[in-house]
Amino acid sequence: MNKTELVAKIAEGAELSKAEAARALKSFEEAVTETMKNGEKISIVGFGSFETSTRAARTGRNPQTGKEIQIPEAVVPKFKAGKSLKDSVN
Template structure:
């Protein structure tokens, strides 16, 4: 699903114009990004949690030359699905 498709679904479901739905989606993304940058978590009960994860510095290997290289520490965003979302996407045995 693309952003345009998501905006169209939000607009239809919430009885908004596409411009209003896009503004709401952009606001959500901006607020979530700002919270993660500040080191906070954003938890949507039943859906999941957005958080920041720091990867430690490590030594890697250049696949072309085989030489060792230093890979610096880095902070990335992470999404952990909530129980309700896991249950919806779990494969039935």
């Protein structure tokens, strides 16, 4: 499912226009992004939680040349599915 299909599904389920559903989805994306930028965790009971994690710096290897390179530390987003979501999928 792509974003357009998701917007259509939200519009149908919530009885909204596609434009309203698109604005709601965009608002959700912005809220999650901003919260995670601030290093905070978002928990939606039954669905899951969004948080950030720090990946340590490490040494990698360029596959073309074989030369070692330094990969810097990075902050990465993580999603952990909640019990209800896991149960629904299985």
